[in-house]
Amino acid sequence: DAGVIQSPRHEVTEMGQEVTLRCKPISGHNSLFWYRQTMMRGLELLIYFNNNVPIDDSGMPEDRFSAKMPNASFSTLKIQPSEPRDSAVYFCASIPSSWLAGGPRSGDTQYFGPGTRLTVL
Amino acid sequence: TQLLEQSPQFLSIQEGENLTVYCNSSSVFSSLQWYRQEPGEGPVLLVTVVTGGEVKKLKRLTFQFGDARKDSSLHITAAQPGDTGLYLCAGWMDSSYKLIFGSGTRLLVRP
Numbered sequence: 160d161a162g163v164i165q166s167p168r169h170e171v172t173e174m175g176q177e178v179t180l181r182c183k184p185i186s187g188h189n190s191l192f193w194y195r196q197t198m199m200r201g202l203e204l205l206i207y208f209n210n211n212v213p214i215d216d217s218g219m220p221e222d223r224f225s226a227k228m229p230n231a232s233f234s235t236l237k238i239q240p241s242e243p244r245d246s247a248v249y250f251c252a253s254i255p256s257s258w259l260a261g262g263p264r265s266g267d268t269q270y271f272g273p274g275t276r277l278t279v280l
Numbered sequence: 281t282q283l284l285e286q287s288p289q290f291l292s293i294q295e296g297e298n299l300t301v302y303c304n305s306s307s308v309f310s311s312l313q314w315y316r317q318e319p320g321e322g323p324v325l326l327v328t329v330v331t332g333g334e335v336k337k338l339k340r341l342t343f344q345f346g347d348a349r350k351d352s353s354l355h356i357t358a359a360q361p362g363d364t365g366l367y368l369c370a371g372w373m374d375s376s377y378k379l380i381f382g383s384g385t386r387l388l389v390r391p
Contacts, residue, residue: 204381258372271324
């Protein structure tokens with residue numbers, strides 16, 4: 160299996176530009192998560208999709224951030240307009256089931272992608 | 281303020297030494313996971329613990345979930361350079377459908 164695929168791996172853009180990050184979850188997985196990781200704030204959950212439906216987007220920093228999952232094999236995270244404080248590593252992760260009924264159970268595995276390192280100048 | 285505090289933040293030890301990493305909170309979690317992350321990569325799951333007081337062993341790694349499900353520890357016996365990385369604990373809160381990550385412990389094992 161190819162694992163979770165993210166693109167691009169690195170993105171450098173200027174403040175005010177639109178940025179789109181892409182994620183392909185593992186085939187057959189029902190749930191997808193977007194995270195952001197910075198030195199200051201650590202790893203934070205941004206949004207959680209289950210069967211392509213957003214379950215919790217309370218972690219999305221503000222209206223400049225939006226996420227979509229048009230089908231089971233593709234998701235995007237868009238930042239418009241981007242700001243320097245958005246610079247971070249963005250991870251996508253998927254699980255084969257759902258955590259809506261009690262969260263992770265013994266044996267559950269969340270698979271992370273390699274991340275996209277975003278730099279906003 | 282971090283909901284899950286990890287200690288220590290940094291740890292540099294010699295190969296062969298033992299170490300313990302702690303993950304503490306005032307909140308109750310229905311389950312807790314431990315991950316290891318290497319530079320330039322995503323976190324990789326090590327274990328999930330779901331029962332208060334549960335102890336799990338993974339080769340030289342021993343994980344324990346506190347009785348009250350508010351804290352956890354990771355003990356490594358005879359650390360090796362390959363154990364070097366960022367260790368993250370993460371707790372699931374049923375009330376918010378969120379996996380909350382700890383602040384992380386950066387471990388360096390010197391040969």
